[in-house]
Amino acid sequence: MTGQERKTIDLDEGWSFMQRGIVKLINILEGKPEPQFSSEDYMMLYTTIYNMCTQKPPHDYSQQLYDKYKDSFQEYINAMVLPSLREKHDEFMLRELVQRWANHKVMVRWLSRFFHYLDRYFITRRSLVALKDVGLICFRDLIFQEIKGKVKDAVIALIDQEREGEQIDRALLKNVLDIFVEIGLGIMECYENDFEDFLLKDTTDYYSVKAQSWIVEDSCPDYMIKAEECLKREKERVGHYLHINSEPKLLEKVQNELLAQYATQLLEKEHSGCFALLRDDKVEDLSRMYRLFSKVTRGLEPISNMFKKHVTNEGTALVKQAEDSANNKKPEKKDMVGMQEQVFVWKIIELHDKYVAYVTDCFQGHTLFHKALKEAFEVFCNKGVSGSSSAELLATFCDNILKKGCSEKLSDEAIEDALEKVVRLLAYISDKDLFAEFYRKKLARRLLFDKSANDEHERSILTKLKQQCGGQFTSKMEGMVTDLTVARDHQTKFEEFVAEKSELNPGVDLAVTVLTTGFWPTYKTFDINLPSEMVKCVEVFKEFYQTRTKHRKLTWIYSLGTCNINAKFDTKVIELIVTTYQAALLLLFNGSDRLSYSEIVTQLNLSDDDVVRLLHSLSCAKYKILTKEPAGRSISPNDVFEFNSKFTDRMRRIKVCPILCSLLGWLL
Numbered sequence: 001m002t003g004q005e006r007k008t009i010d011l012d013e014g015w016s017f018m019q020r021g022i023v024k025l026i027n028i029l030e031g032k033p034e035p036q037f038s039s040e041d042y043m044m045l046y047t048t049i050y051n052m053c054t055q056k057p058p059h060d061y062s063q064q065l066y067d068k069y070k071d072s073f074q075e076y077i078n079a080m081v082l083p084s085l086r087e088k089h090d091e092f093m094l095r096e097l098v099q100r101w102a103n104h105k106v107m108v109r110w111l112s113r114f115f116h117y118l119d120r121y122f123i124t125r126r127s128l129v130a131l132k133d134v135g136l137i138c139f140r141d142l143i144f145q146e147i148k149g150k151v152k153d154a155v156i157a158l159i160d161q162e163r164e165g166e167q168i169d170r171a172l173l174k175n176v177l178d179i180f181v182e183i184g185l186g187i188m189e190c191y192e193n194d195f196e197d198f199l200l201k202d203t204t205d206y207y208s209v210k211a212q213s214w215i216v217e218d219s220c221p222d223y224m225i226k227a228e229e230c231l232k233r234e235k236e237r238v239g240h241y242l243h244i245n246s247e248p249k250l251l252e253k254v255q256n257e258l259l260a261q262y263a264t265q266l267l268e269k270e271h272s273g274c275f276a277l278l279r280d281d282k283v284e285d286l287s288r289m290y291r292l293f294s295k296v297t298r299g300l301e302p303i304s305n306m307f308k309k310h311v312t313n314e315g316t317a318l319v320k321q322a323e324d325s326a327n328n329k330k331p332e333k334k335d336m337v338g339m340q341e342q343v344f345v346w347k348i349i350e351l352h353d354k355y356v357a358y359v360t361d362c363f364q365g366h367t368l369f370h371k372a373l374k375e376a377f378e379v380f381c382n383k384g385v386s387g388s389s390s391a392e393l394l395a396t397f398c399d400n401i402l403k404k405g406c407s408e409k410l411s412d413e414a415i416e417d418a419l420e421k422v423v424r425l426l427a428y429i430s431d432k433d434l435f436a437e438f439y440r441k442k443l444a445r446r447l448l449f450d451k452s453a454n455d456e457h458e459r460s461i462l463t464k465l466k467q468q469c470g471g472q473f474t475s476k477m478e479g480m481v482t483d484l485t486v487a488r489d490h491q492t493k494f495e496e497f498v499a500e501k502s503e504l505n506p507g508v509d510l511a512v513t514v515l516t517t518g519f520w521p522t523y524k525t526f527d528i529n530l531p532s533e534m535v536k537c538v539e540v541f542k543e544f545y546q547t548r549t550k551h552r553k554l555t556w557i558y559s560l561g562t563c564n565i566n567a568k569f570d571t572k573v574i575e576l577i578v579t580t581y582q583a584a585l586l587l588l589f590n591g592s593d594r595l596s597y598s599e600i601v602t603q604l605n606l607s608d609d610d611v612v613r614l615l616h617s618l619s620c621a622k623y624k625i626l627t628k629e630p631a632g633r634s635i636s637p638n639d640v641f642e643f644n645s646k647f648t649d650r651m652r653r654i655k656v657c658p659i660l661c662s663l664l665g666w667l668l
Helices: 011-029 039-054 062-086 090-114 116-126 131-163 170-182 189-217 220-240 246-260 263-267 274-279 283-293 301-328 334-362 367-380 390-402 412-426 432-448 455-469 471-500 532-548 580-590 597-604 608-619
Strands: 513-516 554-557 562-568 573-579 594-596 626-629 640-643 653-655 664-667
Touching: 011 039, 011 062, 011 090, 039 062, 039 090, 039 116, 062 090, 062 116, 062 131, 090 116, 090 131, 090 170, 116 131, 131 170, 131 189, 131 220, 170 189, 170 220, 189 220, 189 246, 220 246, 220 263, 220 274, 220 283, 246 263, 246 283, 263 301, 274 283, 274 301, 283 301, 283 334, 301 334, 301 367, 334 367, 334 390, 334 412, 390 412, 390 432, 390 455, 412 455, 432 455, 432 471, 455 471, 471 513, 471 532, 532 554, 532 580, 562 580, 573 580, 580 597, 580 608, 580 640, 594 597, 597 608, 597 640, 608 626
Parallel strands: 513 664, 573 653
Antiparallel strands: 554 664, 562 573, 594 640, 626 640
16 A cells, blocks of 8 residues: 555544534634634544545444534534523514524534535435535524514514504514525425414404504595505515515405405595595596505406496586576577587587596506496487487587588697597497488588588598498598599589580589589489570580590489579679579579569479479568569469569678589489
């Protein structure tokens, strides 16, 4: 054998040397005057263990050293640690525990280094508990199991003191509760069973007492402020010293005691509950209510139901107010009634804006509140006002702000905004097809009678309606707008056609709007006998139109046309703006000075009712272009009519009829 043979170390001798090192370590931990371990000290202790474990049997003392390692902790704990903990109480006991735990971990760290060779080979081969865990288990079994009840009580007492506003040592609690976690060796059982369960029970009891007092003393907003503050503090508590896993359990207990248990009483408080907050526009309190009850299982359902009821009541009140205003107006004041209906729609829009903001801001866009708002508006948006359905009211509202001379005097941006909001309201209308029918008729009047204020706005609302209701909903309306664009092109081409063929010029300025039958409302047609001047106009346009298309038939709607004619009175020439029918009647007097009622009926080929209306408008209304015998305010079959050459007016141009539009063609 080469080299000097290693001396065998017996168990007593080797352990005696190791004990001196352990005593030195304990003295350092206990704060006694003792120099720190040098690297030589460490190597000597490590080498001693190494040698005793690598000697040939029967001198391999690995098992004995493993047992003595554990005995070292037990002796130290029983002799010094437990007595020091037993003599202290409450916060002082907690501080001593934290210190002893810190010392114990240092002792485990150093001893496991001295005995490290055991960990590397012996413990691994035998599948024994690792040295570090042996040390921690000793602390758990000898110290933790004995004092955990007192520790738990002391910690919870401090937490309750903090809940009452007292200052406590949070770092101390953090260190104590870390022991509950670490002692579990990776399992949360000790923390949960020996501390957390008791904390949750205490939390339930604590807030149960608080809630019983606050629900009687405080208003709903004050109660919610306290509840929110409590939840905030409990969450902070987790951040400061509780384990993160405790947060959802802890907050659930607080929410249950403060909110779930008293939800009905709190929300229905007479002068400060949910209805009162909605009534008084307490936005901040409503936001807080949402934040709190959104964490409670099904906590938002009663709030959304109250919100729905409140909005329904508000809207129904507006309907009743509008109905009462309309009923109180005299029948002859129709314009006033129409203005009231316009105001009513504005109020509904404002109401919608207000509560959409509530849903978005206070209730964070939660689906329950979107649903509540929709159902509430569906209730009163489908109620009529003074005989007008909601569909008609919305269509009339749009008509009023889209036509020329709008009394609202809105900017382009304001009109776009109003149209957007009307389309949103349309979502609540059950009979959208009825709205489409009313809107189409009013659109037709705006387009045909040149009443539309802005083509861009007309197209804009159709785009919005298309997005809301689908392409089929707006197809006819879009066709109407397109027709007017095409008609302008036709008119330009017609004027060029007449200019090129001077022999066809009828001598009358003619404007014809050609429309597509399927897009527009149905209008009555009458086979009136037109004067020769008008007949020539119609024939010229037909000839022009045949050059544009071969397979379409024109049906003329004279009832929608107007004519500008020059009337030569004794004092001056006055330009008269009249309907096509009125013009046809007046032109009869170019060939006769006097005409009887029956002659007029025969020459015009109109019904008696139509002729009576025409003659009344020209001889009995504001402008008496014709005189009749006998004089009177009514028309009879025996009357005779004559052109009133003595008629005069300060204006050189007067509207005998409401201005409509140019002579119209109807395309089939």
